[in-house]
Amino acid sequence: MAFLPQLRIPATYMRGGTSKGVFFRLQDLPEAAQVPGPARDALLLRVIGSPDPYGKQTDGMGGATSSTSKCVIIAPASVPDHDVDYLYGQVSIDSAFVDWSGNCGNLSTAVGPFAIANGFVPAARIPRDGTVAVRVWQANIGKTIIVHVPVRDGQVQETGDFELDGVTFPAAEIVLEFIDPSDDEGDGGSMFPTGNLVDDLQVPGVGTLKATMITAGIPTVFVDAAAIGYDGTELQPAINEDKAALARLEAIRVAGALRMGLIRAPEEAATRQHTPKVAFVAPARDYVASSGRHVAAADIDLNVRAMSMGKLHHAMMGTASVAIATAAAVPGTLVNRAAGGGLREAVRFGHPSGTLRVGAAVASVDGQWVVTKAVMSRSARVLMDGAVRVPGDTL
Known part of the structure; x- marks a missing residue:
């Protein structure tokens, strides 16, 4: 041969x-x-x-x-x-x-x-x-x-x-500017594809969860950490070594994809593993990051953990950070509520590896929220x- x-x-x-x-x-x-x-x-x-x-x-x-x-x-x-x-x-x-x-x-x-x-x-x-x-x-x-x-x-x-x-x-x-980062993909034609800031999302095998679904940066389904049994300070082993937890979080992702109009049938989720993301949010709370560094609640606005390709991400995806910044800037979303509510142009959130500050410029136009820009620093x-x-x- x-x-x-x-x-x-x-x-x-x-x-x-x-x-x-x-x-x-x-x-x-x-x-x-x-x-x-x-x-x-x-x-x-x-x-x-x-x-x-x-x-x-x-x-x-x-x-x-x-x-x-x-x-x-x-x-x-x-x-x-x-x-x-x-x-x-x-x-x-x-x-x-x-x-x-x-x-x-x-x-x-x-x-x-x-x-x-x-x-x-x-x-x-x-x-x-x-x-x-x-x-x-x-x-x-x-x-x-x-x-x-x-x-x-x-x-x-x-x-x-x-x-x-x-x-x-x-x-x-290196400073990144994501211009007009809302993705109009899906059924809604806006960055909140269901037209709501918070929805009741029915997840087979899990139950009905409050969810904020947004397409800014990357299509993302946000749920409250407490609603799925977490406090928002979890590190990778707590999620990635728990097969039942991974299955529940994937069920949330599939239900969210259906509700957002990203897929038409559950089996299509297998051909769309990268999107949407699932993230769970919680009010600021002390924790120890994966590096061993102590993160104080006083130094952050909220905690966020996000799934990527079926596993808890070791830090935070950049596109999901755009979604976090945008949702945090809109009063009434689950992300905004976890951060303490009110109007805000930027947030610092805790993730498994530490913290990140992100900002977004949003406005209400003809009854719909729009985002013009999101900004963050990377290297x-x-x-x-x-x-x-x-x-x-x-x-």
Whole structure:
């Protein structure tokens, strides 16, 4: 039997926020993978090392968590007044599936530095020292993200003293602006697809729960932690080692997806693992983060825990942070109530790895709430660049 040599594909391995993934320029992919379809999915699955029944992704670039099983494809902008198109693929760990239904807010941070380093931003716009506003078209959801990247001596500044809970080492601060982050997908045509700030959500096998369902940043179903037996200070082992808890939370996700009009039948949820997210919220309370650091209730507005690809996230997804900021700014949502109610332009919430401050600008227009912008700070860094290799029979 003849065995084909491995394919060598230029790539960059990057951390963005509390995630990391393999970044490609569209032009560098094999021709069959330069368009959406089975060939592209097969390539990214093999790059990451999925599907892996052992759940380790040992024979690929993935890190065996939802935060580290990701790929990004960058191309010249297809939309005027933007620098690049950014396409994100969430790669399943144990099944042959790539979810293209949403964005990764954390890896959005790395898109700006990647665009500058790879010549997508005109040299005339890059100062010797200062900041470059990279305008990114998020192609999965059709939204604009502005990534403010610090530059020193004409190059992307990666090192710095900005600390991000969930990331061990400091780096340079990158400010993200998510412009008009509400996603109109679903039946409602607004960022509250049911038309309500709080709904009674009937969840088979669980019961009826109060829920705030929102599509800002990423479709998210918020429930009160107390309603499902938690206090909002839980760390990963408390959830991820409890199969019954994971099943209940997945049932909530499926019920929410149906109610939001994202799927038409429960079985469709299996083809949409990345969205919607499920998060549970609670009033501020002291806890010890996964790093061992004490988080005081006085230093946060509320606690939030969120599920990603069927597991409790080790920190907080960037897109879910946008949903948190937006829901917190709208009086009457479960998130706003957990934060103490009232009008607020920003919140600091506790998550398993520590805290994060996020802001959102919202307004009531013709009886409907709209969000114009959400802002947060993250960091990014190139971990390795060169080429990734995959067996020649992958495509």
